[in-house]
Amino acid sequence: MAEVIDGEFTAFVTERGDALLRVAYALAGNQHAAEDLLQNALAKAYARWPKIRGDAEPYVRRILYNDQVSGWRRRARRAEVPVAELPERPAAGDGGHDADLRLLLREALRALPPRQRAVLTLRYLEDLSVERTAAILGCRAGTVASQASRALAKLRELVPALDELTTRSEVKR
Amino acid sequence: MTGPVEDALRVAVHDLADGVRPVPDLAVRALGRGRRLRRRRRAVAAGAALVAVVAVALPFVLLRPQPAARPITPRPTATATPPAPIRPTPGPDWSTKPLVLPGDWVVTAGTFVNGPGKGFVLDRNRGRYLTADGYDGVFPAPVGSLNAVTDEDRPRQVALVDLTNGRTRWYDVGRALSAPTWSPDGRRLLFTTHQLDHFGFIVMETDGTRHTFRVDEKQFFCTDYCDFTWSRDGTEVVLPQTGRARHDESVRDLRAGVRLFSADDGRPTRFVPVPGDPAGPWAWSPDGKLAVVQGQQEPLLVETGTGRVIRTLPTADVVWVSDDRLLYRRPYGARDVVLADLTGRELVRQPLPRELVEREITVAPR
Numbered sequence: 403m404a405e406v407i408d409g410e411f412t413a414f415v416t417e418r419g420d421a422l423l424r425v426a427y428a429l430a431g432n433q434h435a436a437e438d439l440l441q442n443a444l445a446k447a448y449a450r451w452p453k454i455r456g457d458a459e460p461y462v463r464r465i466l467y468n469d470q471v472s473g474w475r476r477r478a479r480r481a482e483v484p485v486a487e488l489p490e491r492p493a494a495g496d497g498g499h500d501a502d503l504r505l506l507l508r509e510a511l512r513a514l515p516p517r518q519r520a521v522l523t524l525r526y527l528e529d530l531s532v533e534r535t536a537a538i539l540g541c542r543a544g545t546v547a548s549q550a551s552r553a554l555a556k557l558r559e560l561v562p563a564l565d566e567l568t569t570r571s572e573v574k575r
Numbered sequence: 576m577t578g579p580v581e582d583a584l585r586v587a588v589h590d591l592a593d594g595v596r597p598v599p600d601l602a603v604r605a606l607g608r609g610r611r612l613r614r615r616r617r618a619v620a621a622g623a624a625l626v627a628v629v630a631v632a633l634p635f636v637l638l639r640p641q642p643a644a645r646p647i648t649p650r651p652t653a654t655a656t657p658p659a660p661i662r663p664t665p666g667p668d669w670s671t672k673p674l675v676l677p678g679d680w681v682v683t684a685g686t687f688v689n690g691p692g693k694g695f696v697l698d699r700n701r702g703r704y705l706t707a708d709g710y711d712g713v714f715p716a717p718v719g720s721l722n723a724v725t726d727e728d729r730p731r732q733v734a735l736v737d738l739t740n741g742r743t744r745w746y747d748v749g750r751a752l753s754a755p756t757w758s759p760d761g762r763r764l765l766f767t768t769h770q771l772d773h774f775g776f777i778v779m780e781t782d783g784t785r786h787t788f789r790v791d792e793k794q795f796f797c798t799d800y801c802d803f804t805w806s807r808d809g810t811e812v813v814l815p816q817t818g819r820a821r822h823d824e825s826v827r828d829l830r831a832g833v834r835l836f837s838a839d840d841g842r843p844t845r846f847v848p849v850p851g852d853p854a855g856p857w858a859w860s861p862d863g864k865l866a867v868v869q870g871q872q873e874p875l876l877v878e879t880g881t882g883r884v885i886r887t888l889p890t891a892d893v894v895w896v897s898d899d900r901l902l903y904r905r906p907y908g909a910r911d912v913v914l915a916d917l918t919g920r921e922l923v924r925q926p927l928p929r930e931l932v933e934r935e936i937t938v939a940p941r
Contacts, residue, residue, distance in 0.1 A: 408606060415602035427595035428588055437598055441605050448609025506771055507587035508594075513769065526585040527592055554580070559730060559751040560771045564580060 407451050414458050415444060422462055428523040429470040431512040439469060467524070467538055471517045503563045510560040518553035521546055659913070659921035669928040670704040673697055673941070677914035677923040678896035681941045683715040684722075685934040694934060696722055698738045705738065712754055716761035717939035721781060723755045723764055733764065735781060746783040753802045755779075758809040759856045763838065765812055767802040776803040776812055778838050788841025790814065795843070799828040800852055803836075807859035811835040811844055815852045827852075827871050832882065848882035851875055857894040865917075867893045867901070876917060888919060894938060904936065912936075 419440075426443075427436035443465035447458055454461045511519060517539075524535040525546075536543045558564050598604075665674060674682040674697075686694030686707065694707040696715055707713045712725035720738045733755055734745045753767035766777040768787070775789040796817050803812040818831035832848040851868030853859060859866045859879070866879050867888060874891035875884050893903040896914070900922075905911045910932040911924040927936070 411606060411609070412602045415605055419601045420597060423598060423601070424592045424595050428592040431591070433594075433596055436595060437601075440601070441608050444601075444605035445608035445612045448606060449613040451609075503583065504586060504590060507583060508590045510771055511587055511591050513771070522584060522588055523592075526581075526588040554584075555730065556751075557584075560769065562750060562770070564583070 407448075407455075410455055411448050411451055418459055418462075419444075422459070422466070425463065425523065425527065426466055428511075428527050429466060429516070429520055431519065439466060442469060464538060467520050468540070471520050471539060503561065506561045506563065507557065510557050513560055514553055514556055518549050518556065521549040522553055525550065659924050661911070661924045661926065664926040665928040667928075670695060670930075672702055673699070674704075674928070674931075675941060676902060676912050676925050676938060678894075678900055678902045679941045680894065680896060680902055680938045682927075682931070682936050683717070683939045684713055684937040685931040686713045686937070695930065696738070700739050714755050714757065715937055715939070716757045717759060718761040721761065723757070725754065733766075733779070735783075744783070746779065746785075748779060748785065749777050749787060752777075756805060756855060758805050758838070759807065760809050763809070765803055765805055765838070769801075774801075775841075776814075776836070778812075786839075786841070788836065790836070790841075795834050804853060804858075805838075805856040806835060807856045807861065807863065809856065810838055812838050813853060816846070818850075827869070829871050830868075847879050849877050849879055850882055850884065851877070851891070854892045858891070860895045860898055862898055865895075867891055867895075885917075886919065902938070912938075 422443075423436060423440050426440040427433065430436040430439050440462075443462045446465050447454060447462050450461075451458075511522065514522070520539060521535060524530045524538060525532070530538070532543050532546050536546045539546065662677075676682065681697065683697045684694060684707070686696075694713055695704040696707045696713055697703075698705050698720070700720060707722075707724075710724040711727045712723075714723040714725075716722065722736045722738065724734045724736055724743075726732075726734075729745065730752065731747060731750055732745050733748050733752075734743050736743045748766055749768045749770070750773075751769040751771075753769070755764040755766055757764060762781060764779045764781075766779070768775055768777055773789055774792050775787065777788070778786045795814060797815055798817045799815075801815065803814050805811075806813055813833045813835055816831045816834050818829040830849070830851050832846055832850070833853065834846055835844045836842060837844050847866075849866055849868050851870035851874075853866050853868050858868065864879060865885070866877055868875050868877055869891035870884070874888045874893075876886050876888055877884050888901075888903075890903050890906045893901045896902050899917055901915050901917065903913055903915070905913050905924075910927045912927065913921050913925075914923045915921045
């Protein structure tokens with residue numbers, strides 16, 4: 403029996419591990435924490451494998467989000483994840499500006515609190531609706547909206563060029 | 576949320592996720608961890624009675640105000656000496672006069688951390704506490720009648736409230752701001768700006784005049800907790816410097832020391848090799864020879880000249896009231912403020928009134 407479980411589990415991780423690691427990385431913001439987050443979720447899945455084997459991926463995803471948002475309290479006390487290296491600024495010009503904004507935004511995402519980054523990951527990486535996001539995070543749809551709004555406000559603080567993006571689009575209209 | 580902004584966010588989240596590197600032995604490592612977890616669960620099931628006790632204790636632990644990391648090797652000095660005398664607990668009318676602590680310091684505020692809620696602020700002129708409500712942060716100056724207040728709906732601003740006349744003035748400060756901290760003389764406010772390409776500090780005078788200083792993060796490398804704090808004399812600001820060690824999310828980053836910058840012109844002035852983060856200006860001894868810092872694991876009493884660790888302490892959030900006396904709030908659920916000597920021996924304990932027990936208190940010289 404144990405060999406069957408190990409085989410199924412290994413096949414599952416081999417097939418879906420990269421996709422799950424990508425989600426974990428978006429949630430955790432760095433390689434080391436992402437690996438730790440995912441391995442923890444996979445270990446929990448393995449321990450319950452006979453009960454979840456047909457539904458393993460949603461189970462692992464739920465653990466990823468729950469651990470990121472409600473677990474690891476020690477880390478959650480930190481206001482911001484450090485950004486060790488700032489991206490170099492490319493040359494001026496529209497193309498350069500957009501690339502610059504893109505790099506800055508990516509770094510700014512790392513500075514968001516875990517719950518806000520989880521909301522953005524579910525909404526924009528996994529393309530889930532507000533309602534589905536709320537269901538996975540175990541909160542109300544209004545909470546998802548307010549977290550997304552706070553995340554955007556924080557990103558605007560960190561990356562003022564985000565405001566210019568809105569302005570530019572209004573000018574073009 | 577507007578269209579282009581939403582598009583930019585979607586791209587950025589995908590960019591972030593694309594930064595991951597594949598892990599070749601993920602399945603093997605997960606399998607090993609899963610097996611260990613399964614064994615542990617079986618063992619835990621056998622010891623369910625113990626778990627039940629822990630489960631009862633946990634909510635109490637979570638309610639404790641601002642606990643610091645528990646020292647791994649607590650000093651035996653406290654058990655070898657008689658218990659410190661305990662002053663009476665203030666009665667229900669405590670807010671009608673300044674709450675004086677051992678060492679002749681005074682409680683200037685009792686507020687909730689990181690969120691709104693009714694708090695208490697000392698009105699020095701009237702000699703009593705006022706209730707503070709409706710702001711997300713209230714920060715009384717260590718001297719005088721000014722209070723800095725913050726509101727999450729005005730994230731780039733701070734207001735100064737003068738308790739003598741109730742006048743409130745809002746000032747623009749900057750983006751991505753830390754909470755404000757007062758200089759020891761109550762004349763200037765210090766903010767850290769975490770704006771990504773403009774990391775640095777902002778010094779604001781009480782008339783709203785601002786001085787913004789950008790600090791090169793590559794040259795002055797800081798990770799983890801990177802807010803600037805004041806030096807003891809208020810002429811410099813202090814930034815922790817990350818040491819060379821592997822980054823681990825489960826512990827604080829190792830410190831090489833702290834870098835000081837002039838609060839007047841932003842220039843780097845000196846490096847002090849203390850192995851941790853001072854909580855603020857009062858964490859430095861009056862003569863400057865010693866400091867209390869939060870080390871990677873434990874609060875530490877250290878020599879500033881060499882960085883030598885003298886001993887661990889119960890908390891890093893201390894006030895040096897003289898060259899050999901520390902004032903701090905007892906960590907781990909106790910409601911008392913303690914005056915202790917540098918060996919950690921408690922000299923006097925002052926219980927807090929019930930209303931302040933679950934609030935963060937701010938103290939200042941009387």
